[in-house]
Amino acid sequence: MVIEPEDFVEFVKTRRSVRAMSPEPIPREHLDAIVESGLYAPSGSNQQPWHFAVVTNRDLINKIKNAAAARVAEIKARISSASAAKSFDGYLQYITFFDNSSALICCFVEPYRALLERLLSRYAPELSVSTRENASIQSVAAAIENILLAAHAFGYAGCWMTGPLVAKQEIEALVKPAGNWELLAMIALGHRDKNKGETHAPARRRRDEVVSYFT
Ligand SMILES: Cc1cc2nc3c(=O)[nH]c(=O)nc-3n(C[C@H](O)[C@H](O)[C@H](O)COP(=O)(O)O)c2cc1C
Structure with missing residues (x-):
């Protein structure tokens, strides 16, 4: 398989967080392929510290949405400033929009101690650096991006979410x-709702603002 590099870069650039979804089912073989792409992400010491719970059961999706909405209501009730409450209102849709998703992928991380951290804490504790959380979280984040790109390749709407983790x-x-897993993020997948859709592509910082070369 040959993918022209320019085409690949263009493809990556056209991925968007799409929140306006309609919930018709996504065929199981598509879901399998999409999630499997996550399993090919790099991971610290190849620990693959991830588990993906793919939820397509509508009752369960609604229960998850209701849990997030209930917590949001609880938080909102405690905000006494009108302007802070208004800003919070603007943010709510980002926490609870996902009830129209066809599938919710709950991404779990298994915290692990990287080899470097284990060696340092045993032999040179004074030089210890904490790499544990960073390595496992970065690994799962890499898998999440693979999953989003694969969903994009299939033409599905997708959105990475940490808001519902309230x-x-x-x-x-x-x-x-079962086991030592912690929920890190969720991915909403669905069919693009062509009637609503995202109206603008979020701006990107310019390359010269955020990239430096040391030559
Ligand atoms: C760690 C992380 C958490 C995010 N959490 C949410 C979320 O809770 N709700 C949401 O609607 N979007 C969420 N997003 C999506 C971002 O808002 C989105 O990626 C950003 O605005 C850029 O837009 P784009 O993905 O279309 O390029 C999250 C993205 C990341 C990487």
Whole structure:
């Protein structure tokens, strides 16, 4: 398979967070292929510290949405400043929009101690650096981006979400696998709602603002 590099870069640039979705099912073989692409992400020491709970059951998606909405309402009730409440209102849709998704991928991380951290803490504690969380979180984040790009390749709407984790404990109680797993993020996948759709592409910082070369 040959993909022209320019085409690949262009493809990456056209991925968007799409929140306006309609919830017809996504065929299981598409879901399998999309999630499997996550498993090919790099991971620290090849630990692959991830688990993906793919939720297509509508009752369960609604329960997760309701848990996030209930927590949002609880938080809102405590905000006494009108202007802060208004800003919070603007943010709400980003936490609870996902009830129209066809699938919710709950992404779990297994915190692990990188080899470097284990060696340092044993032999040179004074030189210890904490790499544990960074390495495992970065690994799962790499998998999430693979999944989003694969969903984009299939033409599905997708959005990375951490907002609903306001109800992390409640969501974990519904879908956490057995073991030392922690919910890190969720991915909403669905069919693009052509009637609503995102209206603008979020601006990007210019390359010369955020990239420096040392030559
Ligand atoms: C770690 C992370 C958390 C995010 N959480 C949310 C979220 O809770 N809700 C949401 O609607 N979008 C969320 N997003 C999507 C961002 O808003 C989006 O990526 C950003 O605005 C850039 O837009 P684009 O993805 O279309 O390029 C999240 C993205 C990342 C990487």
